Amino acid sequence: MATTQQPNAVQPMLTDLYQISMAYAYWKSGKHQDESTFDLFFRKNPFGGEYALFAGLEDCLKFIENYKFQKSDIDYLQTVMPDYIEKEFFDFLLNINMNDIKIYAIPEGSVSFPRVPLLRIEGPILKAQLLETTLLTLINYASLVATNAARFRAAVDPSKKFYELGLRRAQGPDGGLSASKYCYLGGFDGTSNVLAGKLYGIPIRGTHAHAYINSYQNLEELKNKELTDRITGESRPFVQLCLKYLDELGPILKVLPDQTHKGELAAFIAYATAFPSGFLALVDTYDVLKSGVPNFLAVVLALHECQYEAVGLRLDSGDISYLSLEVRAKFIEVAQKFNLPFIEHLTIVASNDINEDTLHSLEKQGHAVDIFGIGTHLVTCQRQPALGCVYKLVELNGIPRIKVSQDIEKVTIPGRKDLYRLYDTNGKALCDLMTKTDEPAPIAGERVLCRHPFFATKRAYVTPTSVQCMYKLYWANGQIQHALPAWHEVRSFAQQQIETLRKDHRRNLNPTPYKVSVSDSLHLFLHKLWMSSVPIGELA
Amino acid sequence: MATTQQPNAVQPMLTDLYQISMAYAYWKSGKHQDESTFDLFFRKNPFGGEYALFAGLEDCLKFIENYKFQKSDIDYLQTVMPDYIEKEFFDFLLNINMNDIKIYAIPEGSVSFPRVPLLRIEGPILKAQLLETTLLTLINYASLVATNAARFRAAVDPSKKFYELGLRRAQGPDGGLSASKYCYLGGFDGTSNVLAGKLYGIPIRGTHAHAYINSYQNLEELKNKELTDRITGESRPFVQLCLKYLDELGPILKVLPDQTHKGELAAFIAYATAFPSGFLALVDTYDVLKSGVPNFLAVVLALHECQYEAVGLRLDSGDISYLSLEVRAKFIEVAQKFNLPFIEHLTIVASNDINEDTLHSLEKQGHAVDIFGIGTHLVTCQRQPALGCVYKLVELNGIPRIKVSQDIEKVTIPGRKDLYRLYDTNGKALCDLMTKTDEPAPIAGERVLCRHPFFATKRAYVTPTSVQCMYKLYWANGQIQHALPAWHEVRSFAQQQIETLRKDHRRNLNPTPYKVSVSDSLHLFLHKLWMSSVPIGELA
Structure with a gap:
């Protein structure tokens, strides 16, 4: 050992x-x-x-x-x-x-x-x-x-949550542990660092990376196409349900359903099958608005039909202010069309190279982010x-x-x-x-x-x-x-x-x-x- | 444990x-x-x-x-x-x-x-x-x-030596260890970090801090006023010798010997008594040129009379270019007056908040530093x-x-x-x-x-x-x-x-x-x- x-x-x-x-x-x-x-x-x-x-x-x-x-x-x-x-x-x-x-x-x-x-x-x-x-x-x-x-915490509205994701950019292993421990003390809500969770009892969070999305190329790769209904225990044709909802979403989101990336959809489906009550998807591997969000919402609706409630999505690139507001607008629209109010309030996580200035700027411009995931600039204390x-x-x-x-x-x-x-x-x-x-x-x-x-x-x-x-x-x-x-x-x-x-x-x-x-x-x-x-x- | x-x-x-x-x-x-x-x-x-x-x-x-x-x-x-x-x-x-x-x-x-x-x-x-x-x-x-x-190493003449002193400013304990280990890989000659020395076999270096100098107020506090001749084993009146040489140095260095800080002199004497073959003194607690250097050279000469060769001095504040050149000029003068060539080549260590730009600037301005001790900006990689x-x-x-x-x-x-x-x-x-x-x-x-x-x-x-x-x-x-x-x-x-x-x-x-x-x-x-x-x- x-x-x-x-x-x-x-x-x-x-x-x-x-x-x-x-x-x-x-x-x-x-x-x-x-x-x-x-x-x-x-x-x-x-x-x-x-x-x-x-x-x-x-x-x-x-x-x-x-x-x-x-x-x-x-x-x-x-x-x-x-x-x-x-x-x-x-x-x-x-x-x-x-x-x-x-x-x-x-x-x-x-x-x-x-x-x-x-x-x-x-x-x-x-x-x-x-x-x-x-x-x-x-x-x-x-x-x-x-x-x-x-200071990061204080830069935005107190209702927002903050997770520390800096392990890979810290000064080696223990630098990463210290960062997780003391960011929690400073007001963060948790960390991605599993060892910090185990040692200090800090809440830990995490979903998947781009590599996970990239590991699927198409729907045919899915070995498991079913999902069990949470209440009835009945087996449901999950992939079919997702495709059905993707079709229904097309006109609402103004996308052509066959143009969303089907490898991305397959990855979302596989992840939802593993974590039906904890579905949070990374939506920026291809194109957030034309592929990620429609694929994500199709899975959300299919999960709902199987009586599971999805958690939300994560943005890891691009203009966080613009994208989060656009995504929230789409959530609102879809919530109304399907009469499913929970969709309006799905969580939006942002984790794109954020520093204190970015946070102040986001607050000024407006955004719809619920949770910030912050790594490099937090743990290296870039500013000083x-x-x-x-x-x-x-x-x-x-x-x-x-x-x-x-x-x-x-x-x-x-x-x-x-x-x-x-x-x-x-x-x-x-x-x-x-x-x-x-x-x-x-x-x-x-x-x-x-x-x-x-x-x-x-x-x-x-x-x-x-x-x-x-x-x-x-x-x-x-x-x-x-x-x-x-x-x-x-x-x-x-x-x-x-x-x-x-x-x-x-x-x-x-x-x-x-x-x-x-x-x-x-x-x-x-x-x-x-x-x-x-x-x-x-x-x- | x-x-x-x-x-x-x-x-x-x-x-x-x-x-x-x-x-x-x-x-x-x-x-x-x-x-x-x-x-x-x-x-x-x-x-x-x-x-x-x-x-x-x-x-x-x-x-x-x-x-x-x-x-x-x-x-x-x-x-x-x-x-x-x-x-x-x-x-x-x-x-x-x-x-x-x-x-x-x-x-x-x-x-x-x-x-x-x-x-x-x-x-x-x-x-x-x-x-x-x-x-x-x-x-x-x-x-x-x-x-x-x-990069730090490459900024100055290859004959200079570099020691890493960043432990106290690193990202916690293991951050400090990683810094010592990998600065050595990058071309540093050693570290102040004792544990890094023990674990990785890296050369370690260190003398004393301002607190040590500050811990003496006057010569009366010295309990041990003698030093044993390295060759003959004879006991010599070391404090008296230091004071004699301080008097002789006065006109050469253009200082009044009774104006050098006698607490500083006492600290130097005590340190030289403990490390007669490894005497390296921190000379900037009071005034480098009016107190630190005369006190230091008095001890160097007294050590020489007891057949020990001193190592050098350390500058930890002020204008390193100016001070190191002034100090070297005084070394040369004293070496000639006393006909002791080794004094000309005593080591000058600089350790004052140095970064890569400082090193380039020192090379341009000219300096007489032999060894750089570098901490904060090295281990935190301030620039990136x-x-x-x-x-x-x-x-x-x-x-x-x-x-x-x-x-x-x-x-x-x-x-x-x-x-x-x-x-x-x-x-x-x-x-x-x-x-x-x-x-x-x-x-x-x-x-x-x-x-x-x-x-x-x-x-x-x-x-x-x-x-x-x-x-x-x-x-x-x-x-x-x-x-x-x-x-x-x-x-x-x-x-x-x-x-x-x-x-x-x-x-x-x-x-x-x-x-x-x-x-x-x-x-x-x-x-x-x-x-x-x-x-x-x-x-x-």
Whole structure:
């Protein structure tokens, strides 16, 4: 079995070598027990938006829970690291666990913002440093693709459904699995990925491909020409029924019944015979309106005569706006002519290289699509293929650390911090507020000064109707501290979280900036440290 | 252990549900044994280039070799598929293997071109169809990122080295592993990814991060102030030596020695103490030229006095062209002043958000970088995040199939085909030629008519100096038919393959199109089938 050949990738060895090099340098200097605090955060919202969905926490906690180097790992490291590395270090590494690490985090599925620590990691510097790469790997793509999914979802009317079909275009096998899992979190309704369905309980969907349609050339190839009536159990001449209805449809749809592709019709019939209650047909292999739709509707009517109700059709090429509206018009016409109202409401699925802009454009032009199937642009996050979370040291042995930079965006906010979200009377988020952990929390109904971290003049008084403390202690004493919610609960939570943002923060074009602020005390503390870390320059 | 929690993703369940639905429809119609041929190919070269490196074949073969549904897979499928699916189908699925499938392919690491089948898959349609998604998943990203790596590599002088650092920005854990593996195939010299090193034997590299530098505030924090002479074993006052050399460097580098950051110096000293023969320092935490470089060179000189030779420094921000040239100039000056020639040649590593354009621009502006460390833009393939391989039915039961489309790019080339590469006297590839499998192969020294598949007027006679038959039968009779080469051999082969392309096909801007042609016989065959598949339209 394939499962025995490659080990699971989520393990301590899934890291950058410099983490091991640093670990040795800390250990060799007797510094490895220094008590550190790291912040994990991103600097810029993805996709030109004003928020990101935070995802990947459960994966991080499971990774930490199972953190253990194997003997074979140590053997390998000994072969690749310099031979003067002391042997005791490798013994030390082999016995490491994360029991004296603490992880504070915002809940998975939360909306989150630049500079806000998603995770605050506390503990011996050697261990906290060893976690860096894997935590970033687990959070960066998960959060990015979940946010992408949420944006796709938000681009069209909430009544529409979304399925993720990106497996074949993802970064290899596990890239595909991550995509399916986190697109569901971001609001998608399911995936085509069978393994994701099995592992995560995500709804899976799928019908057939062009190759299936192409595999039939004519009706003579059909070995089975009958279908059993769903109620009576009687055997019905299904192929004949389909041909009869095709003839009747000719004048209504203004096509010559003998010009529809009979290989396509044969494929539809064979598929309907296999899935009489789940008939959904791909109609664009030849010509959507002249062949696919008449063939499809002939089978729909024949199925109805055998007391089955068809599901719908899929469009995978062409102008989705035009074609879906044309198809819906034909559905309406046929529904009236045959007095079968369900035909009007048959599902139209579209799956043709759709991205966020296409969705906005479809909403503007008008369309009749019920379900979107989206692959490439969703899972590759074409518009911005990386989130860019970073992991920065902010305190060591009780002394705050700052990373200065000529680029203000890259200056870190030093020290251990708490995070609060302040809400208005409508339950909408007003701003995020970071405080020093030794400060009192803001209080509902009381005015608090919220300051921009870097610009002294940008500041405002806020009187929140309610205040939410954002961090929970998720990992301490070698144990996950909260029962983790089921995956569909995380998904619902994420949807509720998006609703806590005002619409102007969520809109696609030029959204209103959401304010991430610091307390007055943290502002002053930051600036004092910043000033003392940057020597006065000398010009000439 | 984490390895027991998630199964390996490369397994039959890593597929789109529609493959299972189609399998049932084929089975139910008694069509599942129909003898099919599928082509796997891409339609457009990535990154605006004229070639792609083919990668992922070994993964595909191992997947096929181990193809087996587990009982738990079948149990799951039974819960999600309609309850009228016949139980015998699930028994059938449980017992499937790929022993009657044949896989022809071009060798892994080959240069490849649009429309050329990378794989030709033959066998019962149900099984060949079941392979589609996983094969695409395994080939699409592997080939894309290998090609990206090759392009990055080709952008600068061949003497430079390249390391892949993209793990934290990849599509999750296995995305990161795929990236490391296939960037190495594409010509990179190694990775930071420790697990990739362990699993694939790829060289790994890494030093330290900004957090490491930030973890020291001053020299007093250093517990160990000595270093042992490499030759004599004598203990030397290492901190004192560093400070002495920093003083001496002051006038040479035109800095005030007491203005360099002493926390940075402490971090360098601690790191050099741990890795005296492997000292490579990150010099941009504070100010590269006023702090990082003087501190670095002080440690280099002190190490030299203890008879160790330092490796170099890393730049992770700022203007890489300017900074690297400035740093090299300082190296030269210090090498002369101290009469230590090795200092002139210390390694300069650059790792600041580099993409292909940055590399071309650096080559134009001039720089003194020896090693590039590249992450985000490499592994996410920012410029084109998906290759878009497809999998098309081209023959069934001996009868050719064509997929027609109003978009000529999307028309498939029907039938079972062979593939030849024709070379000139210099061993450079002239063109690729597809033939029908029942045609004779082109012969070296004999003129052959090469035609554009779709445009009748585009054709040329070619007299190749040598002819290479591109396909090998890799899988048949339930066995891999060729011993697969070691990974470093695949890498060398890929580098040789790129050399078989003329430079004008390889250049970055407006490369000369490489011709993919068909034989006269295949051209006529294709057009006859195409014409007969498209009914004559009627305008009004």
